[in-house]
Amino acid sequence: MACNLNQTLPLPKSKKDFLSLLFIPPTPFCCWLVAASTSLAAEFFVFLCVDSNSKSGVKMTCFGLCLRGIASPTHNNLTEIDEEISTIENARVYHYKELQAATEDFCPVNKIGKGGFGSVYKGRLKDGRLAAIKVLSVESKQGVKEFLTEIKVISNIEHENLVKLYGCCAEGDHRILVYGYLENNSLAQTLLGGAHSSLQFSWKTRTKICIGVARGLAFLHEEVQPYIVHRDIKASNILLDRDLTPKISDFGLAKLIPADMTHVSTRVAGTLGYLAPEYAIRGQLTRKADVYSFGILLLEIVSGRCNTNKRLPIEQQYLLERAWKLYKKGELIELVDTSLGDDFNVDEACRFLKVSLLCTQVMPKSRPSMSTVVKLLIGEMEVDAEEISEPGMLSDLLSLRSNKNTSSDSLSAGSGKQVDSSSSMNTTMTHGTMTFTSINDRNS
Ligand SMILES: Nc1ncnc2c1ncn2[C@@H]1O[C@H](COP(=O)(O)OP(=O)(O)OP(=O)(O)O)[C@@H](O)[C@H]1O
Numbered sequence: 001m002a003c004n005l006n007q008t009l010p011l012p013k014s015k016k017d018f019l020s021l022l023f024i025p026p027t028p029f030c031c032w033l034v035a036a037s038t039s040l041a042a043e044f045f046v047f048l049c050v051d052s053n054s055k056s057g058v059k060m061t062c063f064g065l066c067l068r069g070i071a072s073p074t075h076n077n078l079t080e081i082d083e084e085i086s087t088i089e090n091a092r093v094y095h096y097k098e099l100q101a102a103t104e105d106f107c108p109v110n111k112i113g114k115g116g117f118g119s120v121y122k123g124r125l126k127d128g129r130l131a132a133i134k135v136l137s138v139e140s141k142q143g144v145k146e147f148l149t150e151i152k153v154i155s156n157i158e159h160e161n162l163v164k165l166y167g168c169c170a171e172g173d174h175r176i177l178v179y180g181y182l183e184n185n186s187l188a189q190t191l192l193g194g195a196h197s198s199l200q201f202s203w204k205t206r207t208k209i210c211i212g213v214a215r216g217l218a219f220l221h222e223e224v225q226p227y228i229v230h231r232d233i234k235a236s237n238i239l240l241d242r243d244l245t246p247k248i249s250d251f252g253l254a255k256l257i258p259a260d261m262t263h264v265s266t267r268v269a270g271t272l273g274y275l276a277p278e279y280a281i282r283g284q285l286t287r288k289a290d291v292y293s294f295g296i297l298l299l300e301i302v303s304g305r306c307n308t309n310k311r312l313p314i315e316q317q318y319l320l321e322r323a324w325k326l327y328k329k330g331e332l333i334e335l336v337d338t339s340l341g342d343d344f345n346v347d348e349a350c351r352f353l354k355v356s357l358l359c360t361q362v363m364p365k366s367r368p369s370m371s372t373v374v375k376l377l378i379g380e381m382e383v384d385a386e387e388i389s390e391p392g393m394l395s396d397l398l399s400l401r402s403n404k405n406t407s408s409d410s411l412s413a414g415s416g417k418q419v420d421s422s423s424s425m426n427t428t429m430t431h432g433t434m435t436f437t438s439i440n441d442r443n444s
């Protein structure tokens with residue numbers, strides 16, 4: 001894939017370690033221990049994975065119950081898992097055999113992709129529908145939380161611009177998500193994937209994609225109660241259906257945020273290149289972190305290139321930096337994908353690019369809400385009425401770090417709230433590239 005920085009960052013070590021306790025090899029003593037403490041452990045897990053907020057605690061109780069089944073996969077517990085997961089509205093629980101049959105025993109020819117959590121297979125379900133079957137890799141134990149979160153979150157919401165979850169499978173060690181299959185792959189593999197795709201992205205198609213994604217996000221942010229922050233908006237998580245309608249996928253990193261909280265201090269997940277500075281540095285997660293990622297995605301769609309491309313001359317490597325420089329010179333239009341030739345509306349393109357700069361402003365409160373973004377994109381609101389200052393870029397991370405004179409692995413919150421150890425990170429800059437070195441690789 002053309003974007004090499006676009007891997008989702010891993011989960012915190014502390015919670016990962018805790019989860020790994022649930023997968024102790026079944027020696028007799030361990031079996032006894034697991035059986036005796038399963039109930040306690042499940043409830044303790046619930047305690048660990050909720051924010052220090054009673055509302056979200058209530059909402060996540062069912063995850064603990066599901067884990068209870070998965071931690072000790074006896075026959076009875078398997079039935080228990082089925083029963084428990086089937087209480088999740090609108091999602092079906094599939095038997096492993098059914099998914100095996102759908103994918104011809106997970107045959108490599110049916111494999112359509114691989115992400116940080118495992119492989120995705122195309123399959124035909126018993127009812128005739130095509131599905132994308134995402135098999136979480138067994139070794140990525142921390143995926144359990146993503147898995148269960150994703151089911152809970154997306155089984156209850158439907159929108160034209162969100163991927164449909166058909167159901168899941170949680171038999172034994174298997175943890176599988178079953179989605180509606182989307183014919184035209186992801187934006188990362190098509191629009192940004194170089195010569196590999198035969199799809200043509202006209203200007204009209206691009207505007208439809210940008211507005212569709214913005215609508216999907218506005219729905220998550222402003223219509224779903226409690227609202228949802230996606231946390232991993234990026235080109236590979238935007239899938240395209242037959243008529244190139246965009247669908248936001250991968251709610252694995254989504255987190256329910258109670259309406260009465262302005263933000264939660266949380267571990268940093270997400271993907272380099274799309275991370276809002278305040279989220280990357282302080283783990284401060286609000287809807288505005290998604291708005292930032294959307295701004296980067298918008299730039300990518302209009303320019304037809306990845307946010308970072310190390311093969312380009314140094315001054316062009318970082319898309320946002322380049323956009324800001326061109327904006328200052330009044331030459332923003334230079335950023336539009338040259339493969340479009342003259343097939344684009346100059347005013348509209350400038351508007352979209354300005355919106356992307358607004359979305360990536362360094363101060364979260366200077367970024368518009370997603371419903372405002374929709375209005376700006378469709379021209380219902382005037383973008384020139386908005387003041388645009390320098391966006392939050394990689395260089396800001398550098399100066400923030402040196403200003404605070406923090407040690408390399410203990411950046412703390414400026415929000416007055418200490419970031420827990422799971423969200424502290426070692427941020428180093430090499431040739432303008434941000435790398436996170438203290439977080440383990442997700443699959444390690
Ligand atoms: N519902 C779907 N329909 C069609 N293809 C899909 C679907 N879901 C995923 N894919 C394909 O599988 C690929 C891998 O998806 P996956 O979400 O596992 O990884 P990713 O998005 O590339 O990375 P990450 O793990 O960081 O999210 C996608 O890029 C896409 O090509």
Ligand SMILES: [Mg+2]
Nearest residue numbers: 115236237250
């Ligand atoms: Mg994905």
